[in-house]
Amino acid sequence: MTNNDNLVLFDNIKNIRKNGEYSGSIISKCKNESKSVIFSDNITISEDKIVISQGLMVGFDKNGDKKIAFSEKSDFSWIDDFSSIEYSVIISDDIMNQYDEGQFSDAFPYTINLLHTAGLYFNDYKYNIDHLDFFKGEILKNPVAVIFNGICVADRVVIDHRGDPVFYDCLIVGRDQNEELAASYEPLVNVDDKVVEYIIILGIESLKE
Amino acid sequence: MLLYENRKQKFLNILRLGLNPFKKFVSTGEIKEDLGIIRSREHFLESIVELIESNKNFILPIIGGVGAGKTHCFWALKEKLYYYNLVYLSLENVYRKFYYKFYSKYIEEMGVKVLRNITSQLCNEWGALERKFGFFHVADIKKVKWKGFLELSKDFEDITILKDVVNVITTHQLDPYKKIEAENWLLGELMDYKALSRLKLLSDLKKKDYAYTMLKILIEKSKLGSVLYLDEFDTIIPMIHPDKSQTSQIYDPSWFYGDDTNPDRLTANKIIDRILNLQNIKGLKIILTMKSIESFVEIKKLIQEKNPDLLYNFREPLILPNFIEKDVFQFYKKSLKSFAKDINYIDFIEAFPDSYFPLNEKILKGIFTKARGNPRQITKYLLKIFNEIIFSGKKLEKIIIEYENEFNL
Numbered sequence: 001m002t003n004n005d006n007l008v009l010f011d012n013i014k015n016i017r018k019n020g021e022y023s024g025s026i027i028s029k030c031k032n033e034s035k036s037v038i039f040s041d042n043i044t045i046s047e048d049k050i051v052i053s054q055g056l057m058v059g060f061d062k063n064g065d066k067k068i069a070f071s072e073k074s075d076f077s078w079i080d081d082f083s084s085i086e087y088s089v090i091i092s093d094d095i096m097n098q099y100d101e102g103q104f105s106d107a108f109p110y111t112i113n114l115l116h117t118a119g120l121y122f123n124d125y126k127y128n129i130d131h132l133d134f135f136k137g138e139i140l141k142n143p144v145a146v147i148f149n150g151i152c153v154a155d156r157v158v159i160d161h162r163g164d165p166v167f168y169d170c171l172i173v174g175r176d177q178n179e180e181l182a183a184s185y186e187p188l189v190n191v192d193d194k195v196v197e198y199i200i201i202l203g204i205e206s207l208k209e
Numbered sequence: 210m211l212l213y214e215n216r217k218q219k220f221l222n223i224l225r226l227g228l229n230p231f232k233k234f235v236s237t238g239e240i241k242e243d244l245g246i247i248r249s250r251e252h253f254l255e256s257i258v259e260l261i262e263s264n265k266n267f268i269l270p271i272i273g274g275v276g277a278g279k280t281h282c283f284w285a286l287k288e289k290l291y292y293y294n295l296v297y298l299s300l301e302n303v304y305r306k307f308y309y310k311f312y313s314k315y316i317e318e319m320g321v322k323v324l325r326n327i328t329s330q331l332c333n334e335w336g337a338l339e340r341k342f343g344f345f346h347v348a349d350i351k352k353v354k355w356k357g358f359l360e361l362s363k364d365f366e367d368i369t370i371l372k373d374v375v376n377v378i379t380t381h382q383l384d385p386y387k388k389i390e391a392e393n394w395l396l397g398e399l400m401d402y403k404a405l406s407r408l409k410l411l412s413d414l415k416k417k418d419y420a421y422t423m424l425k426i427l428i429e430k431s432k433l434g435s436v437l438y439l440d441e442f443d444t445i446i447p448m449i450h451p452d453k454s455q456t457s458q459i460y461d462p463s464w465f466y467g468d469d470t471n472p473d474r475l476t477a478n479k480i481i482d483r484i485l486n487l488q489n490i491k492g493l494k495i496i497l498t499m500k501s502i503e504s505f506v507e508i509k510k511l512i513q514e515k516n517p518d519l520l521y522n523f524r525e526p527l528i529l530p531n532f533i534e535k536d537v538f539q540f541y542k543k544s545l546k547s548f549a550k551d552i553n554y555i556d557f558i559e560a561f562p563d564s565y566f567p568l569n570e571k572i573l574k575g576i577f578t579k580a581r582g583n584p585r586q587i588t589k590y591l592l593k594i595f596n597e598i599i600f601s602g603k604k605l606e607k608i609i610i611e612y613e614n615e616f617n618l
Contacts, residue, residue, distance in 0.1 A: 025343035041343035056342040073342075100338060103346055111385075142345060153344055171344070207347040 008181045009045055010088040017082075019045050025096050027151060027173050027183075028052065028088040034059035035197060037144060037151055038076060043088055050085060052076040056207075058144050058200055060122055067127035069119030069198075071206040089173050091183050098185040102169030103155050111139045111156060116203035120157075121165070123197050132163045132193060142202040143167065147195055150174030154189070157199065165199060166190050217566055220557045224567070224599050230548035231592040236280035238297035238440060244543055246285035247536045254282070256527065258289055261436060261494050268488070268495045268522050270442075270505050273529030276585025279498040282529060283438045294318050294428075294435045300444050304476055307483050308420035311437065313397045315424065319431065324395060325381075327430050331357065332382040348383045364425070370418045373410050374426065380408060395423070417483075425490045435493050439484070442497040443504035448477035449511065481511065485519045502526070531582030537573050540584070541565060541591070567598055567605055575616025 009018050012031070021044045028038040036059025044051045053075045060067045078085055112135075120143065122129035136159045143157040145167065155169035167189040176182055224230075236242060246254055260269060273279045280297075287295045296314045303310045316324060332338075335357040337348045357375040365371045381391035390404050397420075400413045414420045428435045487493055499505055505526050512519050532540065542565075549558045565573060572594070580586030597608050 025340065027344075039342040039344050041340065054342075096340075099344075100346070202345065204347060207341050207345050208349065 007090045007092075008087065009043060009090055010050065010082070010085065011181055012082060012086050013175075013179055014181075017045060019047065022090055024093070025091040026052075026088060027091065027153070027171075028055075029086040029151060029173075030057075030059070031084050031086045032059075034061055035146055036060075037146065039153070043090075045088075048080050050078045050082060050088070056202075058117070058202065060119060060127075060198060060200075062127075067119070067122055067124065067129070069117055069122075069200045071117040071200070071202055073206065087181055089181055089183055091171060091173075095171065095183060095185045099155070099169060099171055102185075102187060111141045113141045114201050114203045115205050117206050118201050118203065119198065120201050121193060121196055121199040123193075129198075130193075132159050132165065135159045136161070136163060140201050142204075142207070143199055144202060145191070145199045146197040147191060148174075148197070152189060152191075157201075160190075164191060164193050165196065216557050216560050220554065221567060221598070221605065223552055223554060224595070227599060228548075228552060229592065229595045229599060230544050231588055231595055236278070236284070238280060238283060238299055238438075242281060242284040244281075244547060245288065246282070247532070247539050247543070249533050249536050250278075250282075250285075250530075253527065253529065254285055254289060257286060257496070260524065261290065261293070261434065264494065265492055266488055266490075266494065266522055267524050268484075268497060269524045270508075270526035271496060271498045271529055272500070272502055272505060272526050273498065274500055274531070274583065276583050277529050277531060278584045279529060280440055281584070282498075283440070286436075286438070290434075290436065292433055294431060294433050295438060296436070297438045297440065299440045300442050300480070304480060306415060306417070306420075307480060308417045308424065309397065309415050312414055312420040312424050315427065315435070316395075316397055319427070319433075321392075321396065323431070324427070325392075327427060328378045328381045328395070331378055331426075331430065335360065335379070337379075337383055350379055350383050353383065354379045361426070365422060367418055367422075370422050374419065374422045377408060377410070378426075421483075421486070424487075428490050428493050431492075436496065437487070437493060438496045438498075440498045443499035443501070443508070445477045445480060446504055446507055448473040450507075481508075481515070485512065485515075488519070488522050502528075532577065532584055532587060533582065534574065534577050536582075537577040537587055538565070538570070540587070541568070541573055544591075567609075568594065569609065572609065572612055572616070575612065579616060 007018070008014075008016050009022060009026070010016060010028075021042070023042045026040045026043050028040070028043070030036045030038065036057050038052060038055045038057045040052045040055030042053055054073060055076055056071055056073050057076065058071045059069070061070050119129045120131050120135065120140065138159060140157050141155070143154050143165070145152040145154075145165070151173045152167055153171045154167035156167075158166045158168065160166050168187065170186045170189050171183065172186055172189065173181065173183045257269070260267065271279060271282065283295075283297050294315065296311065296318050298311060298314060332348075332353060335353045337353050338346060339348070341347050354375055357379060358372055361371055361375065362368065377391050377394050380387050381395060384391070387407055390400070390407050393404070394400060394408060394410070394413060397414045399415065405411065405413065412419060414423060484495065487495060499508070509520065509523070546555075546558050549555045576587055576590045580590055594608070594612060597603070598605060601608065
């Protein structure tokens with residue numbers, strides 16, 4: 001299937017549900033405590049079931065008195081009760097092609113690839129994590145960020161001299177003023193760390209099969 | 210306002226500074242020529258272009274005597290086929306390391322950006338851009354290499370060489386730490402053992418099998434067509450059949466080795482084998498230039514002895530004719546116009562569009578007759594006359610009369 005428009009497959013707030021089997025680049029946001037995001041290349045939506053097979057769930061999990069970033073490859077399904085899934089959006093091929101073209105880190109040896117998934121930043125009064133200063137001036141590969149209602153998946157993030165993250169080659173999914181879901185590609189996004197809920201750097205091991 | 214006479218005098222004065230419009234009478238594959246081709250040869254050029262555009266593979270012999278303009282024809286062809294990778298090689302310079310030298314020239318013509326695009330395109334085809342979980346590019350280099358090898362293996366016999374070449378291509382795109390070494394290798398640079406061992410290779414592209422494999426991959430993947438213009442191909446004939454009458458007093462390798470194992474003969478045979486092997490590269494067109502139809506017959510005979518099937522791709526030779534009389538006038542005018550542009554005095558040409566100053570029609574006709582229409586001889590005569598105008602200190606009228614007498618006009 002090739003799609004040239006972003007397609008909202010499921011939206012709990014706007015009561016949208018488009019039944020069918022879809023494949024492509026799909027982002028699903030969960031409404032759970034860990035505010036996790038699922039990346040997948042497939043989703044099946046029916047009246048009573050939503051199934052994602054072999055997706056990658058990313059978020060923060062509570063571990064004792066700490067919150068730890070995780071990325072977990074698994075099959076996910078919701079039966080009858082869809083309250084814990086906020087939305088699922090399939091990104092258009094045009095945007096994905098732009099995203100592919102913007103990738104550069106394979107040709108740039110000074111990008112830091114983490115082996116295991118780790119939290120770079122977690123904006124929480126109790127479990128606060130902030131490693132931005134530690135990575136100031138560095139280029140980190142495969143960041144995923146949740147910023148208010150939006151999700152930002154980027155090829156790389158650079159921590160600038162102020163300690164703010166700058167995302168390069170980004171896919172952004174979020175809600176506009178009318179709460180409508182939208183997705184877009186941005187070559188560069190500058191974000192103040194105060195508006196960021198969390199940034200997770202995906203480990204290369206969890207991405208490899 | 211300047212008078213006509215003044216303009217002519219000014220032009221003469223400029224010439225007498227030591228500037229000759231006919232400095233060069235031998236064309237080379239290295240120095241670009243902008244003069245273009247004269248009208249009577251346009252049809253000849255068109256027929257080559259048509260052949261190139263309507264065929265995938267062929268070997269086209271072009272026959273023209275010494276100084277007929279075979280090398281000049283390359284530059285005219287290059288201007289016309291600007292959307293092709295047109296590579297010039299003179300056989301005299303490529304007896305040794307033929308594939309390597311062809312590869313180096315091909316890369317020079319193609320450019321490093323296109324090389325990068327092709328390796329990137331290949332790696333993408335082999336799954337380098339596969340998206341994990343719909344988004345993330347995590348290239349599994351081993352998997353990409355294996356897929357690349359499987360895809361190419363049906364076209365290549367030597368598996369070891371192919372594995373090495375696929376290894377370099379994938380390393381170039383997917384391994385940032387060895388990218389520079391891989392690119393140097395792909396550009397045909399000579400490499401030391403340290404750099405080679407980092408790439409896990411035994412040799413650089415000097416090794417003929419590597420160069421051939423890379424040529425085949427690049428030419429077949431290139432979006433532009435590819436043409437090899439192999440000049441002076443008949444220099445191979447004296448190597449195969451040395452002229453005994455001329456070599457009796459000069460050392461000849463056959464004194465040591467005998468005729469059959471004469472190293473020159475072996476080299477010549479190798480060259481022919483390598484050129485014929487290039488026919489296996491899809492989309493590569495080969496143009497061979499030679500001086501006479503006898504040379505063509507001789508080469509054809511030689512290939513027939515090796516394997517008659519190899520003659521399948523040979524086209525009927527095209528004969529490059531000498532100039533006809535009116536070509537001399539056109540050539541003269543074109544050369545002077547180009548010269549006037551170079552010296553920033555195009556006003557002179559515009560002021561006298563029908564004049565052949567400082568020469569005249571009679572002299573040009575005389576040159577044509579003397580040179581028997583051979584372009585190089587014509588250029589040599591023009592060079593000589595202009596040198597006399599520039600350096601002799603004689604009056605122009607006197608020089609003209611002297612040459613009119615010399616040409617019996």
